[in-house]
Amino acid sequence: MTILVTGGAGYVGSHMAYALVDRGEKVVVLDDLSTGHGELVPSAAKLVKGDIADRKLVSRLIADEGINAIAHFAGSIVVSDSVADPLTYYDNNTVKSRALIETAVAAKVEAFLFSSTAAVYGEPGADLLDEEQNLQPVSPYGWSKLMTEVMLRDSAAAYGLKYAALRYFNVAGADPAGRTGETREHATHLIEIAAQAATGRRNRMEVFGTDYPTPDGTCLRDYIHVTDLIDAHVKALMHLLNGGENFVANCGYGHGFSVLQVVDAIKRVSGVDFRVDMSDRRPGDPPALVADSARVREILGWEPKYDDLDTIVKHALAWEDQLVKGRVKL
Ligand SMILES: NC(=O)c1ccc[n+]([C@@H]2O[C@H](COP(=O)([O-])OP(=O)(O)OC[C@H]3O[C@@H](n4cnc5c(N)ncnc54)[C@H](O)[C@@H]3O)[C@@H](O)[C@H]2O)c1
Numbered sequence: 646m647t648i649l650v651t652g653g654a655g656y657v658g659s660h661m662a663y664a665l666v667d668r669g670e671k672v673v674v675l676d677d678l679s680t681g682h683g684e685l686v687p688s689a690a691k692l693v694k695g696d697i698a699d700r701k702l703v704s705r706l707i708a709d710e711g712i713n714a715i716a717h718f719a720g721s722i723v724v725s726d727s728v729a730d731p732l733t734y735y736d737n738n739t740v741k742s743r744a745l746i747e748t749a750v751a752a753k754v755e756a757f758l759f760s761s762t763a764a765v766y767g768e769p770g771a772d773l774l775d776e777e778q779n780l781q782p783v784s785p786y787g788w789s790k791l792m793t794e795v796m797l798r799d800s801a802a803a804y805g806l807k808y809a810a811l812r813y814f815n816v817a818g819a820d821p822a823g824r825t826g827e828t829r830e831h832a833t834h835l836i837e838i839a840a841q842a843a844t845g846r847r848n849r850m851e852v853f854g855t856d857y858p859t860p861d862g863t864c865l866r867d868y869i870h871v872t873d874l875i876d877a878h879v880k881a882l883m884h885l886l887n888g889g890e891n892f893v894a895n896c897g898y899g900h901g902f903s904v905l906q907v908v909d910a911i912k913r914v915s916g917v918d919f920r921v922d923m924s925d926r927r928p929g930d931p932p933a934l935v936a937d938s939a940r941v942r943e944i945l946g947w948e949p950k951y952d953d954l955d956t957i958v959k960h961a962l963a964w965e966d967q968l969v970k971g972r973v974k975l
Pocket residue numbers: 651652653654655656657658675676677678679680681682695696697698717718719720721722737741760761762763812813814815816817829
């Protein structure tokens with residue numbers, strides 16, 4: 646089997662590339678390296694620098710490499726940037742995904758996996774979010790992803806495209822073998838930032854908002870280890886290629902941790918007591934996002950292996966430590 650992994654030089658996509666290579670599959674990574682790093686792509690995979698909307702390039706890759714399936718991770722991911730510059734987000738996440746889907750349909754690709762997000766739910770009222778919640782994103786990022794879900798749904802109905810859209814909650818941690826991890830130039834994610842504070846790459850961090858209607862006043866999130874998330878992708882791919890139904894499903898564990906609980910975990914696991922300042926709310930942050938993960942478990946028989954905050958944090962710290970010590974060069 647040959648899989649085209651778009652965004653495979655990024656955080657989540659590079660873990661997928663490793664997981665597929667580890668299984669003995671052939672992998673072609675297509676990435677424009679706008680936020681990704683070629684060094685994160687496994688050497689056994691082929692890295693092609695290019696844009697997902699380059700129809701000529703993608704059609705040629707599908708034909709020449711014998712691509713069976715596409716795992717589409719490429720995109721722009723910072724919610725606040727999408728508020729400041731929505732058209733760029735609609736272009737990169739929606740318009741360019743449309744081009745990629747069109748190319749995939751024309752080439753009769755057998756399966757298409759899409760990275761969606763909990764941001765499609767907006768500010769839900771429920772404690773546990775199942776997939777039938779209202780879809781009312783509160784950011785252009787969320788809308789840009791929801792529109793891609795809609796294009797996939799309609800392309801499945803009209804052209805018979807086989808697809809799965811996985812709505813990730815908060816992806817965290819790193820490859821337990823230390824081969825790849827989160828390495829964005831301008832970190833925004835809580836665990837990466839706290840890990841940078843613990844390893845001395847920054848001298849302080851902020852907690853955004855302490856007056857939310859949550860037990861300790863800080864936001865609750867469902868942190869899923871990237872390796873468990875990727876296991877769901879591999880299972881989803883097999884499910885589709887074996888004739889399983891298309892589906893949309895949440896990927897999370899079903900329990901939330903507050904910002905302060907995450908910061909405590911990083912301090913406990915690292916043994917470093919870094920400076921933490923309480924700050925105002927960050928615009929666009931819903932108080933709580935926790936997945937009802939029944940559907941993904943049922944459809945794929947998915948069972949997480951790393952559902953433990955200390956383990957997630959330990960792997961994130963180990964990756965950050967390699968970066969700090971220069972053992973990984975980017
Ligand atoms: N990290 C999370 O917590 C999270 C949560 C929900 C959904 N997601 C989704 O998962 C996917 C991967 O996110 P990530 O955290 O790995 O981000 P990332 O920025 O590390 O990876 C995205 C990759 O896509 C590449 N890329 C961007 N636009 C491209 C284009 N037009 N053509 C080719 N390559 C392009 C980038 O260079 C980068 O390597 C994204 O679609 C994101 O929306 C991530």
